Amino acid sequence: MSMGAELEASREARTSAPSISRRPEVRRDDARAPSSTAAKMRVEHLNFFYGDTKVLHDITIDFPEKRVTALIGPSGCGKSTLLRTLNRMNDTMAETRVEGRVLLDGEDIYAPRVDVVRLRQRVGMVFQKSNPFPKTVFDNVAYGLRINGLVRSRSELEARVEESLRRAALWDEVKDRLHESALMLSGGQQQRLCIARALAVRPEVLLMDEPASALDPIATQKIEELIYELKKAYTIIIVTHNMQQAARISDITGFLWMGRLIEVGPTVKIFTNPEEKMTEDYITGRFG
Amino acid sequence: MKERVPVGLLAVATGIIVVMLAVILGNIVLNGVGWISWEFLTSPPREGMMAGGVYPAIFGTVFLVLLMTVAAVPVGVITAIYLNEYAPPVTAAQVRSKLARARGIEWLAEFWRLVQVYVANVTRTAVTTLAGVPSIVFGLFGLGFFVQFIGAGIDRTLYGGELVFGQPAIIWAALTLALLTLPIIIVATEEALRAVPHDLRDASLALGATKWQTISRVVLPQALPGILTGTILTISRGAGEVAPILFTGAAYFLPHLPTRLNDQFMHLGYHVFILSTQSPNVEKTRPILYATVLVLLVLTFSLNLVGVMIRMRMRKRWRRGR
Numbered sequence A: 001m002s003m004g005a006e007l008e009a010s011r012e013a014r015t016s017a018p019s020i021s022r023r024p025e026v027r028r029d030d031a032r033a034p035s036s037t038a039a040k041m042r043v044e045h046l047n048f049f050y051g052d053t054k055v056l057h058d059i060t061i062d063f064p065e066k067r068v069t070a071l072i073g074p075s076g077c078g079k080s081t082l083l084r085t086l087n088r089m090n091d092t093m094a095e096t097r098v099e100g101r102v103l104l105d106g107e108d109i110y111a112p113r114v115d116v117v118r119l120r121q122r123v124g125m126v127f128q129k130s131n132p133f134p135k136t137v138f139d140n141v142a143y144g145l146r147i148n149g150l151v152r153s154r155s156e157l158e159a160r161v162e163e164s165l166r167r168a169a170l171w172d173e174v175k176d177r178l179h180e181s182a183l184m185l186s187g188g189q190q191q192r193l194c195i196a197r198a199l200a201v202r203p204e205v206l207l208m209d210e211p212a213s214a215l216d217p218i219a220t221q222k223i224e225e226l227i228y229e230l231k232k233a234y235t236i237i238i239v240t241h242n243m244q245q246a247a248r249i250s251d252i253t254g255f256l257w258m259g260r261l262i263e264v265g266p267t268v269k270i271f272t273n274p275e276e277k278m279t280e281d282y283i284t285g286r287f288g
Numbered sequence B: 001m002k003e004r005v006p007v008g009l010l011a012v013a014t015g016i017i018v019v020m021l022a023v024i025l026g027n028i029v030l031n032g033v034g035w036i037s038w039e040f041l042t043s044p045p046r047e048g049m050m051a052g053g054v055y056p057a058i059f060g061t062v063f064l065v066l067l068m069t070v071a072a073v074p075v076g077v078i079t080a081i082y083l084n085e086y087a088p089p090v091t092a093a094q095v096r097s098k099l100a101r102a103r104g105i106e107w108l109a110e111f112w113r114l115v116q117v118y119v120a121n122v123t124r125t126a127v128t129t130l131a132g133v134p135s136i137v138f139g140l141f142g143l144g145f146f147v148q149f150i151g152a153g154i155d156r157t158l159y160g161g162e163l164v165f166g167q168p169a170i171i172w173a174a175l176t177l178a179l180l181t182l183p184i185i186i187v188a189t190e191e192a193l194r195a196v197p198h199d200l201r202d203a204s205l206a207l208g209a210t211k212w213q214t215i216s217r218v219v220l221p222q223a224l225p226g227i228l229t230g231t232i233l234t235i236s237r238g239a240g241e242v243a244p245i246l247f248t249g250a251a252y253f254l255p256h257l258p259t260r261l262n263d264q265f266m267h268l269g270y271h272v273f274i275l276s277t278q279s280p281n282v283e284k285t286r287p288i289l290y291a292t293v294l295v296l297l298v299l300t301f302s303l304n305l306v307g308v309m310i311r312m313r314m315r316k317r318w319r320r321g322r
Helices: A003-016 A079-085 A116-122 A137-147 A154-167 A187-200 A217-230 A243-249 A267-272 A277-283 B004-035 B038-042 B055-086 B092-101 B104-132 B135-158 B170-194 B198-206 B211-240 B268-277 B282-319
Strands: A039-050 A053-064 A068-072 A096-104 A123-126 A205-209 A235-239 A252-257 A260-266
Touching: A039 A079, A039 A235, A053 A068, A053 A079, A053 A235, A053 A252, A053 A260, A068 A079, A068 A243, A079 A205, A079 A235, A116 A123, A123 A187, A123 B198, A137 A154, A137 A187, A137 B211, A154 A187, A187 A205, A187 A217, A187 B198, A217 A235, A217 A243, A243 A267, A252 A267, A252 A277, A260 A267, A260 A277, A267 A277, B004 B282, B038 B055, B055 B104, B055 B170, B055 B211, B055 B268, B055 B282, B092 B104, B104 B170, B135 B170, B170 B211, B198 B211, B211 B268, B211 B282, B268 B282
Parallel strands: A068 A235, A068 A252, A123 A205, A205 A235
Antiparallel strands: A039 A053, A039 A096, A252 A260
16 A cells, blocks of 8 residues: 555545544444434533532433434432533533533534534523523524524525425414414413424524423424424424433433432333432432 | 601601702703793803803803713723722732732732732722812813813913913813713712623633623623613713813803804803802892703603613613513
C-alpha cells in the first residue's frame, strides 16, 4: 500500500467519524446499550450542583436512538434537572454547575466550543405546562424557523409549518385557524402545538418534561399516541410522574431517587422484574 | 357583628377619597366650564392675561411632553432591560465568595461578573434615589447642568460664544423632566418584564433562540402593555409638573409659538401659577384660571384614558376566546 493510499484511507475514516453536526451510522459495537440500537445521547458520570447543593450524583445512562426512554421517580428526585442538562437549559439558571460529560453523537455538549443555539435546535424540548407564545398558531410553529433562518421563502415556511403540524397530529384541527391566537386552542391542542413548534426545527432528540401531566385523559391519550408515532423518527426522552404512562410508551425506563440513578433497563424488565428492591417498591406504589 | 368595625372604617376611608375628588373636580368643572370655548382653546392670552385664551400654553405643554417622552422612554426601557435581563441575578456577596476561590481565567470571569453586579446595584440605588428627589431640586439641577453647563458649553464650542443654547429652552426643560420621570418608566418596565412568564422564555431558548432574540421577539411584545402604561403615567406626570421647568425654559408670556429646540415656551401648569399670582385684577382672571386648570386636567385625564384603551386593546387581542 502506498503512502498516498494510506493517507486517503485515514482521511476517510476521519470524515466518517461522528461529529456534532452529523448523524452517525448505527453503531453495533456498544454492548452496554440496553437495546439493539446505538446511543444517540449518553450521560457519563454527571454531577449537577445548585449552588453548593449536589442534586445529581454520578449519573451514567445511555439514550438509544429512535427509542423512547422514560425517566421516573418521586418529586424532587432530579429527573427534570437531568432532562434539562441534555440541552443545556440549565444554563439559564444562575449558580448551577455541571461535572462529567453529556455526549450527543459522541461529542461532549459541555465542551467549550459547543454552539448552544445549534445544540438546542438538535435537542428540542417540550415543557410540562404548555407554553405557546401569545402569537398566532402559524407564528408559533414558524418561530424557530424564522429566528434560525432555516427557510428561504414564504412558501417553504408554509410547507414546513404544515409538515410540523401534521407530524404533531394537529393539522386537521387547526388548518382553518392558522392565523388566530394560539391561546384559543384547548389545553391538549396547545401542548401538541408546542410539540409541532419543537418539531419544526427538525430536532434529532426530543426532550419531554411531563408533557401530559396537566391534560385530561383523552388529550393525554392523543399525546401518547403521538409519542408512539414520533419515535420512528426521533430519539425521545420523557420525564413522567405517571408510571402507567412510562410503561405504555417507553422502551427503556430509568428510575431516579434522591439524585441517583437507581436502575435503568428495558421497560418490560423494570416493570416486571426489577433488580433493585427500591425500584420494585416504587413501581408497586410502596413509596413516592 | 365583628365585621362591622373594619368594614365601616373601610367605607369611611373610601368615602373621604371619593368626596374629596368630587369636591375638587366639581369646583373646577362648575367654575371653569362656562369659560371654555373654541376661541379660548385656540387664541393667545390678551390684555395682561385678563382676556383671550391658552392656546400657546396647550401647544407648549404638548411639545414639551413629546420631547420628554422621546428622551426618557428609550433610556428608561433600555435601562430596565439591562437590570432585569442582563445583570447577573446574584448578590455581590455570592460573587465575592466565588471570586475568593477562583483562579486564572475563572477569576477574571467572576471579577467581570462582580463589576456587573455592582453596576446594577448602583443603578438600582440611583433609580430609587432619583424617585425621591423633590422636583424643585431637578429644576435647579437642570438650570445648573443643562442650561449653564451643557448649553453654554455648546455655545462656546459651536457658536463662538453667541447665546443660542446657553439659556432656558424647551429642550432643557424636556431633558430635566425626562430625568424626573425616568424612575417611573424604569420601575414600570422592570415590573412588566418580570411579569412575562418564565416558561415563554424557556420555550424560545429551547428552540435555539439567542437571549436577544428571546427578549426582542417574546419578552418585549409580551411586556409592551406594561411598558406603555409606564409611558402614559410618565406623560401625565410630566404634563403636570411645574417646578422642574420653572428655571429651565417656561416663559411668562410669549408672542410666538415655540418652533425650535432652543425656544422658550408657555406651559399650562406654569400659566396657572402666573394667573393666580401675577394678575393685576384677581376677579377678572378667576374664570380664566378655572378654565385653564380644567384644560390641564382634561389633557392629563385624556392621556391616561388613551393609555388605558391601548392596553385593553392589546390584552384583548390575545385573550379572545379565553
